[in-house]
Amino acid sequence: MAPLEERLAAIDTVLADLPPVHTSGVMQHAPTGVWQTERAAYEFLARCCHENAVSLETGCGVSTVLFALWGGRHTCITPSQEEVDRTRAYCGDRGISLDRVEFAVGPSDEVLPTLKQPELLDVVLVDGGHAFPLAIVDWYYACQKLRAGGIAVIDDIQLPSVSASLISFLEQDPRWQRVGGDPKWHAYHRLSDGSLRDEWGLQVGLGIFPEHSPPSRGQAVLERLRRRMSARIRPLLARR
Numbered sequence: 330m331a332p333l334e335e336r337l338a339a340i341d342t343v344l345a346d347l348p349p350v351h352t353s354g355v356m357q358h359a360p361t362g363v364w365q366t367e368r369a370a371y372e373f374l375a376r377c378c379h380e381n382a383v384s385l386e387t388g389c390g391v392s393t394v395l396f397a398l399w400g401g402r403h404t405c406i407t408p409s410q411e412e413v414d415r416t417r418a419y420c421g422d423r424g425i426s427l428d429r430v431e432f433a434v435g436p437s438d439e440v441l442p443t444l445k446q447p448e449l450l451d452v453v454l455v456d457g458g459h460a461f462p463l464a465i466v467d468w469y470y471a472c473q474k475l476r477a478g479g480i481a482v483i484d485d486i487q488l489p490s491v492s493a494s495l496i497s498f499l500e501q502d503p504r505w506q507r508v509g510g511d512p513k514w515h516a517y518h519r520l521s522d523g524s525l526r527d528e529w530g531l532q533v534g535l536g537i538f539p540e541h542s543p544p545s546r547g548q549a550v551l552e553r554l555r556r557r558m559s560a561r562i563r564p565l566l567a568r569r
């Protein structure tokens with residue numbers, strides 16, 4: 330499926346005929362049988378997911394069926410084999426090919442560090458476990474493989490357990506640029522590449538942990554002056 334119009338049309342098709350992926354286990358309370366995100370997020374992803382795109386998502390659902398329809402190479406990570414079986418059954422009944430979709434079953438914090446991902450990713454969707462710090466873990470491991478210019482979509486950022494630290498970091502780090510979203514989801518353009526293992530000193534400008542940041546030159550000069558002054562004043566005060 331190549332043209333954008335067809336990728337967008339696929340969203341209408343799947344939203345009108347939802348895959349009942351989350352009908353048992355801990356996820357079973359989805360009112361429509363599947364936990365899904367906003368149509369606008371799927372539309373944003375459709376614009377990025379041309380047929381040669383390489384993508385990865387944590388979590389499974391409507392998005393997984395859409396990635397399959399969009400035709401790129403896709404990896405879906407979910408801890409639930411039942412979700413995989415239901416997705417396969419839904420797609421099988423409708424003639425949707427899963428030939429280019431690989432399912433990795435297990436919690437993402439276990440699967441991602443060992444995942445063989447030889448190609449760089451164009452798109453990452455973080456929508457798996459929503460407890461702190463799983464979104465950070467997913468972002469960290471998955472986005473190491475995101476190419477420069479690739480897109481990371483973080484869903485459910487209205488939940489503090491998802492957004493805490495991660496969104497403030499991405500908003501401040503010059504290596505990420507927000508390119509879409511609303512209060513429920515954000516999309517970021519990655520401007521760097523390679524490992525996300527960083528030297529904390531390189532993140533001084535982020536102001537995330539200002540109390541631990543090394544002082545600037547100006548602050549260091551002021552601090553030296555303050556110490557010198559108090560060293561001179563202390564003996565005078567002691568004489569009183």
Ligand SMILES: C[S@@+](CC[C@H](N)C(=O)[O-])C[C@H]1O[C@@H](n2cnc3c(N)ncnc32)[C@H](O)[C@@H]1O
Pocket residue numbers: 356363364365366387388389390391392393406407408409412435436437438456457458459463
């Ligand atoms: C909100 S649903 C995903 C919805 C999907 N992205 C969509 O748009 O339809 C969350 C998914 O994350 C999965 N999940 C929960 N804990 C997980 C974990 N530790 N690692 C990976 N996936 C997890 C759930 O089984 C479920 O499939």
